Amino acid sequence: MKTKEETLENLKIELLRIGSTTQRDYDLLRKKGQVYSTTICRRLKLSWPEVVKQAGF
Known part of the structure; x- marks a missing residue:
């Protein structure tokens, strides 16, 4: 499994x-x-908007 980063x-x-x-x-x-x-959301335990924000958008 990949890391969060x-x-x-x-x-x-x-x-x-x-x-x-x-x-x-x-x-x-x-x-x-x-x-x-x-x-992705389930693995990172974040909502989609939070995932996108963490990705740098």
């Missing part, structure tokens, strides 16, 4: 690629192999 860095890269920080856009446009937003 690795998870947030991968998320930041993916959100920049997608060009959106919404949970819906992330789940629809994420690359194959990336985990769903709900999985």
Whole structure:
């Protein structure tokens, strides 16, 4: 399992690629192999807006 920092860095890269920080856009446009937003939230024990903020947005 990835560390919190690795998870947030991968998320930041993916959100920049997608060009959106919404949970819906992330789940629809994420690359194959990336985990769903709900999985990220559950692992970090944060809501989606909090996860996005921690990722640097």
